[in-house]
Each structure stands twice: as C-alpha cells, then as structure tokens.
Amino acid sequence: MANHPSSPPKKTLSSSSPFPGRPPVKFARRTSSGRIMSLSRDDDLDMSGEFSAQNDYINYTVMLPPTPDNQPVAGPGGSETDTEVKSDRAGPYGAAIGDGGAKMDRRVSVMRSSNNKSMLLRTQTGDFDHNRWLFETKGKYGIGNAFWSPEEDDESYGQLEGVSRSDFMDKPWKPLTRKVKVPSGVLSPYRLLVVIRMALLVLYLIWRIQNPNTNALWLWGMSIVCEVWFSFSWLLDILPKLNPINRATDLAALRDKFERCSPSNPNGRSDLPGVDVFVSTADPDKEPPLVTANTILSILAVDYPIEKVSCYISDDGGAILTFEAMAEAVNFAQVWVPFCRKHNIEPRNPDSYFNSKTDPTKNKKRPDFVKDRRWIKREYDEFKVRINGLPEAIRKRSEMYNSREEAKEKKLVREKNGGVLLPGEQISVTKATWMADGTHWPGTWLSPSADHAKGDHAGILQVMTKVPENEPVMGHHDVEKLDFTGVDIRLPMFAYVSREKRPGYDHNKKAGAMNSLVRASAILSNGPFILNLDCDHYIYNSLAIKEGMCFMMDRGGDRICYIQFPQRFEGIDPSDRYANHNTVFFDGNMRALDGLQGPVYVGTGCMFRRYALYGFHPPRANEYSGMFGQIKTEAPNYQQMDTQSEIELDESDTQPLASHPDLNLPKKFGNSTMFTESIAIAEFQGRPLADHNSVKNGRPPGALLLPRPPLDAPTVAEAVAVISCWYEDKTEWGDRIGWIYGSVTEDVVTGYRMHNRGWRSVYCITKRDAFRGTAPINLTDRLHQVLRWATGSVEIFFSRNNALLASRRLKFLQRVAYLNVGFYPFTSIFLVVYCFLPALSLFSGQFIVQGLDVAFLSYLLAITVSLTLISLLEVKWSGIGLEEWWRNEQFWVIGGTSAHLIAVVQGLLKIIAGIEISFKLTSKSVGEDEEDVYADLYLVKWTSLFIIPLAIIVVNIVAIVIGCSRTLYSVIPQWNKLLGGTFFSFWVLAHMYPFAKGLMGRRGRVPTIVYVWTGLVSITVSLLWISISPPDDTLTSTSGNLPV
Secondary structure, three states, X not given: OOOOOOOOOOOOOOOXXXXXXXXXOOOEEEOOOOOEEEOXXXXXXXXXXXXXXXXXXXXXXXXXXXXXXXOOXXXXXXXXXXOOOOOOOEOOOOOEOOOOOHHHXXXXXXXXXXXXXXXXXXXXXXXXXXXXXXXXXXXXXXXXXXXXXXXXXXXXXXXXXXXXXXXHHOOOOOOOEEEEEOOHHHHHHHHHHHHHHHHHHHHHHHHHHHOOOOOOHHHHXXXXXXXXXXXXXXXXXXXXXXXXXXXEEOHHHHHHHXXXXXXXXXXXXXXXXXXXXXEEEOOOOOOOHHHHHHHHXXXXXXXXXXXXXXXXXXXXXXXXXXXXXXXXXXXXXXXXXXXXXXXXOOOOOHHHHHOOOOOOOOOOOOOOXXXXXXXXXXXXXHHHHHHHOHHHXXXXXXXXXXXXXXXXXXXXXXXXXXXXXXXXXXOOOOOOOEOOOOOEOOOEOOOOEOOEEOOEEXXXXXXXXXXXXXXXXXXXXXXXXXXXXXXXXXXXXXXXXXXXXXXXXXXXXXXXXXXXXXXXXXXXXXXXXXXXXXXXXXXXXXXXXXXXXXXXXXXXXXXXXXXXXXXXXXXXXXXXXXXXXXXXXXXXXXXXXXXXXXXXXXXXXXXXXHHHXXXXXXXXXXXXXXXXXXXXEEOOOXXXXXXXXXXXXXXHXXXXXXXXXXXXXXXXXXXXXXXXXXXXXXXXXXXXXXXXXXXXXXXXXXXXXXXXXXXXXXXXXXXXXXXXXXXXXXXXXXXXXXXXXXXXXXXXXXXXXXXXXOOEEEEOOOOOOOEEEEOOOOHHHHHHHHHHHHHHHHHHHOOOOOHHHOOOOOOHHHHHHHHHHXXXXXXXXXXXXXXHHHHHHXXXXXXXXXXXXXXXXHHHHHXXXXXXXXXXXXXHHHOOOHHHHHHHHHHHHHHHOOHHHHHHHHHHHHHHHOOOOOOOOOOOOOOOOOOOOOHHHHOOOOOHHHHHHHHHHHHHHHHHHHHHHXXXXXXOOOHXXXXXXXXXXXXXXXXXXXXXXXXXXXXXXXXXXXXXXXXXXXXXXXHHHHHHOOOOOEXXXXXXXXXX
C-alpha cells in the first residue's frame, strides 16, 4: 500500500488485499458534516474534478477485528500480522497516524501497563480508538459488565487479581438523598424583588423623614418610628429566605445498602441503626389516654426493623390511668400490628384509619381483607370502650380495696378491745389507689397523699413488651383471631417511664422529662437516634423513620444533629380561621432555613442524633468570620485537642480550649458508669456506612447485625436510678447536655445550641405526611399557645442564647434567623401603636403625612406592588396557597396585638422582678355539640388577651363614623384626609376580621340587638365628639394654614 502525493484528490489503492481471505481495501469520502460515506465499487473510482478538494478523500485501511460475532477468515498459516497505517492527516479519533505506529504503540502500551485495572474500571475517553483496542487485544471485547470471558488471561490486561465479573455486575454506588433546587426562573426574580423593595423602603423612609407633617408632628413621629421598626423586622424575616431548597430521598437505595444480602451480610438482616421513640404526656384529663394510645399503636406498627425500634412514653403526672391505658394498648397491638403488616395499612393509627373517608378497599388484593377489617374494627371498638371505662374501673377497684383495708383495720381494733368497737373511736385508713394485682400504685393517687401526689412520687419504669428476637416470628392461623400465617408478629420494645419527683427539686417541665428518657433509654436500648413526638402526634407515614434515616446514613450525615419533619394537623376548620396549619412557617421559613444551616427544632416530629444531644461537637465543622460571614475556615477539633491536653497536662493545669462557652466539651454526665460507657457505642452505631471513598467517619458494613441482649434485673435497676430526681445534681444536664433548661421554648434553645457547635440540621418533607397531630381551634386556646411561644422568645432574647452572642460556627443568615426568633415579639409594641394611628388620624382630622400627594402615593404603590410580587413568588416556591398566606397575615396582626404584647410584658417582669411564668396544658376538650367536629371553634372563653384587639376594633369603627361625620359637617370638607384615614382603618379591620368572627360565636347565635346597640353607640359617640371638638374650617396647604 502506497501513497501518491502527486495527485492528492485521488487515492489509488490495489483492489487486492495483501492478506489472503481478508476483505479488500475500501474507499470512503468524509462529508462536510464529518460523516464518512462509503464510495466503494468493484472498480477504482475517479472522483477528481472541479468539485474535489485536496482533503476530500482519505486513504484509510479498515481492519475488521476478529470479534466473536464477526470472525474473519484466517490465512493459511493462521497467523495475523499488524498492518502499518501511514497517513499525513488525522485519523477518525483525532490522533495523527502519519507518524507511523509510534503514537498508537504508546496508546496501546497504556493498556499493557501495570495500572490496567484502574483504567478498565473507568469510563473511556473520547480519544480512545476502540476498534484498534479490540484488534490489539486479540479480538476480545475485553472485561466489563457487558461481556466477560471466563478464559480471560490476566496477563493481557496486567495484574487483575481479585477482579471478577461479580465486581462489575454490582450496582453502582448511589447516594441516599439529593437536593432539588428551586428553579432559577422563580428564585432569581424573588431575590431581585427583595433587593428592589429594600431600596424602596430606604428611599421612602428618607422621604418621610425629610417631609414632616408640621400640623401633627406627634402623629408623624409615631408613624416614622413604627415604619422604621417594621422595615427592620421585615428584613430579619426575609433575609433567611433567599436560599430555599427541596430534598428527595431514595428508599430503594437505602434498602439495597442495609437490608440486602452481601458478603458482609450473608443472611440479609437489617444493618440499620436503632431508633428510640419518645412520647411525652403529663395530664390524662387534658391529654386523653385514647389519643395517646393511638399514637403508641402507630409507633409499634412502624415500617422499620422490629428489633431496631424501642418506644418510651414519659408520663410526667405519674397517673395510673395512663399506665393502664398503655397496658391495654400493648394488648390490642398484638393483633393490630400484624394486621397492618399483613395488609399494608396506612395510616397505622386505628382511630385515624377507621375514620378515614377514603375507600378502605383501594389497592387491597387479598381476599380476606374485608373479613379481617371487620373483625379488627370490632376489636378496636371494644378497646375504646375499655379505655373509656378505665377511670370508673380504677375508682371502683380502689374503693373496694380501701373498704377491705378498712374492714381489716376494724377487725384489729375489735380484737384489741375484746371484740367491741368503741363508739367514739375513729379508724383512719389511707385512701390509696390500687393496681389490678392488688398492690399500691407507686405514682399519683386519686386522693393525693404524701409520696403519692403530683410533684411527689417515686420513679416508675415498666417494660411492657420484651426485647424482640432477632429472627422473625411468623404467626399462624387462629380460628378465634385472624390468619397471620407468614406475617411477623413481633412487637418493638415498649416501656412506661415516670421520673421521680420530690418537693424542693426543680423538675424543669418537659425538658427534664425528656432528659430522663434519654438516660433511661441509653441504659435499656441505646438507640443512636431518637425520635421525639407529642402524645397527640402520631406516625401518619409508616416509612417516615426510613425517610429520615436516608439523611443520617448518607455521606456527610455524620454532621447532621437532627432531622425536622413538618407539622401537619387534623381537625382544623376548612377555612383555617386562626392559621392553625401554619403553612407559611412550615413550608416557607423552614424550607428556606434548610438552605442555610438547617431548620429550627419545633418540639415534635424531630429525629435526633443521640451523640449530638450529649453536647459533643460534629466530626467536621466550619467557622465563618467577616462582617457577613463571608470568610469560611475549617474549625478546630476541640475534642482531639482536649484529649491531647489531658495526656500532656494534669487536670488542675488544663484551661478551656474553646473561645465560646457553647464549644466547651461536656464532662459531667452523672455517676452512672453504664450510661457513660454507652456514649461511645451510640456514636459509633450512628455513623454512616463506609461503602464509598466520599463517606468520611463511617462504620464498616455488617457492624450492627449482632442481636440485642435481653434485659436483666441489674440493667432495669440502673435505668430506674438514672430517672431519680437527684441524679442531675452537680451535672451538666440541661446546661450543655440534652434538652436545655431555662425557657418555656426549650425546643428552640436546644436546636440553637447544636447549631452553635457547628452541627447542621435537615428539613425532611415527605410525599405522604410523616406525622399528623391536633391543634387548638378555639380562639382562646390558640392565643394562649402563641403566648407561650412568644414568651419563650422573649426569654431567649434576654439570655445568653441570644444569637448576637453566638459562636463563629453559626452562619450569618442562620444567625439572622435566630435573631428574628428573639426580636419578633417586640414588634407587637409598634404594631399596637400603628393599629391605633388610623383612628387617631380620623379623631384629629390629620394624617401621618401633610397630604396625599403624588410622591407619597407613588411610594405606597411601589412598596405594595413589590410586596405583592414577592409574596406571589414565595407562594410559588413554597407551594402554599394565597388563602393560607392571607390567613397567616391576619393572625400575625391578631397575635401581635394580643399574645405577643403580653409576652413582652411577662418577659420583662421575669427579667426585672424575677416573677416566674407558668403555663397550663392546652385542653383537648370539645364544645357542647359533640356531633359537630368543629364545635370548639365557636366556644367563646373570655381571656384578658381579648382586651387590646377588641379595643382596636371598637376604636377604629367609632373613628370611621366620627371621621365621616366631621367631614360631612365641615364647611370645607377635607376628603383626602378622610380617605387616607378610612382606608387604613378598613385595612386594620380586615386583618381583625377572624378575631371579630370568633367573638361572635356560632353564626345565628348573636342577637340582633347587639348589632343595633353597636350602631347606636357609634353614632352617639361620634355626635358627642363633634360637639366637643367641632370641625376646623380652615384649608390646609403645604405652605401653612390659610383661613377661609
């Protein structure tokens, strides 16, 4: 084969092949688009002409590789020789071939190097000549998951010891979670509008300050101060919303990693870490035991490895009613939990399931489902009757035993007196509360006495279901019950806990109860993760724990302190009059915080990392310095430094390593050796799986396959000891360890401390709601709930938990978000003043500006339009509805003028005068009409929180009447001031409409005389005001007063 440089447009080749049996050389033409077109004919083709160019034709020899599906005919000798391809132009893969075989030899030599294994396992690059590679490798496809020859010689590809086809057939490593960013078409305009509105507010405030109303400086001054604070408050609220994100989980990948057979897990057991579920309750009268029992049933039936789940209930009241209701719930769970597993029931709260309005047979294919459902429904009805009858049963039982004890005492007295009972002798028998086994109840008695009263009783710990076996226990057919053949009938471990309470000890309310559960659970089960639920929040999605575990077990999951789930509520009126769903916060603010350092902890529906609750630092953290935290550096590892310092120095010589108090390491956990030994175990078991190079601080696969040991008497005795009231003395519980004490909103403070140490949190919004609960729909209960939250925020503002004092590990915008938590109640002071300003304007005949000129109206229009557009885009990326957004705005004004203002006053009294604040549990009772599920909505329970909002409504209504009368009776009416004052008064009344509707009660129950007297009083007051302060017959101009 030869080249002819004298005629470049035409390449002449011999039609015969130098290799017998091989196809002849073919001609091809490269088109302008890069496509190769075959021009082969039986005879040579002469394509030279006026349309030809020098590089139109390529001298190219095609050597068909001897692949399995295209074997060439071998020569007589069976030998194959390499053909040297020479050309002065680039080959089809961009590499020059005209230099001879040197470059190709170097390329092929790579395949024969010692690093063949890594090259074969990665994706081939674009400059790799696959055809040439097949030929050089003796006509084989090579190695991979598409084709693998068992006779493959390792010397052809270098050293491939330990590599087989199974290595290629394994599924590729997959992350368990992924971020789903908000579309830039929504987020970019949103951020731009925020900047525009900030600039408009600055320009507007400058214009307001430069243009005072000289006729009413007092009105102008108050409005300026309020508007400056509102702008500052809006800025604190909007800045953390600039980076919202969404997240998604992959449950299939979680199942493949932790629950499938593998070399490290030959039996396919679950390698997932354990989870301890905490449920808190305090008073069975306000928190019905049936509601709590349904929550426990939903937990026991959760779709998670049974041997890895443990459930604990904290009864802070020590009530026997709660204790026996839990015993009934465990008994009913023996049939309810297998029924849920057999038929894949959702939700697994029996009360919610049977009251669901959807078709129960949807997606159910087993022929015995209808029969099973009918049977289990009858069992649940009987269970409810037993729960409802418990108070009477306990009372009768106690009376019977007390009567028996009294009879015994009388018998002893008679025996002492010779069989005669003296008439004046009194026999005193303690009115005890008795358990079903004939022993005294160690908790609170129905008739309180010493050592058996609220705040004064012994600690109680009762394990009601044993530790489940490691292997599944399959059910069988039972004629009297259901057919559970092939269904795992095991139950998770369940324990009833009531911590010890004694007079003289500060038990720290819910935070103290949670810390007692943390210690007791560490002794009994020591799950590395803790799920915290209120007694009225049940598991609505049985896969919720697995959804949260995807984040904890993913790469980087070792830096996550908790997973916060959104709160969803049932039993809310369709119009959501008082914004009980709170979707603006849960779907807007919390989703935006997830794009920073994570959402705040809101008290329930949260999965904690136990090691983070103990006050330790994350394995890796960053510090942010600069005015806006723009300088990011790696934080020092104080835990490692502290270990080294203990080796080098004596304890008396050591100095605090951290520059911030929250960064000091916890030291004082108490005197329980068993508890302190469990800390390292919980930390190790909570690590993600080390199955990829990108996973740091991981654990080896198969480390959590060993069965849990059964509980013994010394272990349970140690668990009882750590819930005693004296255990926390001289320890750091409540200060650096566990739930933090000192605030009625211990949840926010606990999450803040974790973020301050460098941990991050994640917001997990599942497709199906993870948890559902109840919320107070009565106006009084709702305001008292908001009052408790606002009071806790005021306490945070005046404590060392103020974000102004945070460490450098807290991101700048996360710091702004926590600042807003402490600042927002103080907005109520300015809000109350601003709500009275329209009425004051109508009373005085003045306005906050000199006149409704073009500049003021232009600024007002621009600010309003920008706020509307921002709200629309926020609705777009958060997924909330416009009606929900408007309901939130209305209740922000209602709560701000009532509960928030009282919270500020209470917080100041606590700081200045040391007056402690006490709150009562919100009652779950309903109204008189039991047939109406929303009967509680119409109940009017008078409270002092109604005074200020009611005054705002009345004053603004009277002011509108007075303003209209003043203008009508004026010689020269000033309609612009009337219009301005009336517009803003109606704006205030529009926000107060749900409050006024709540005071009216049920529609049709308000007598007509109320409306008549309201109108008469308004007209009378307006006429009286006009007679006292008659209209001023002057015409006011911007330059002064001109008498007419």
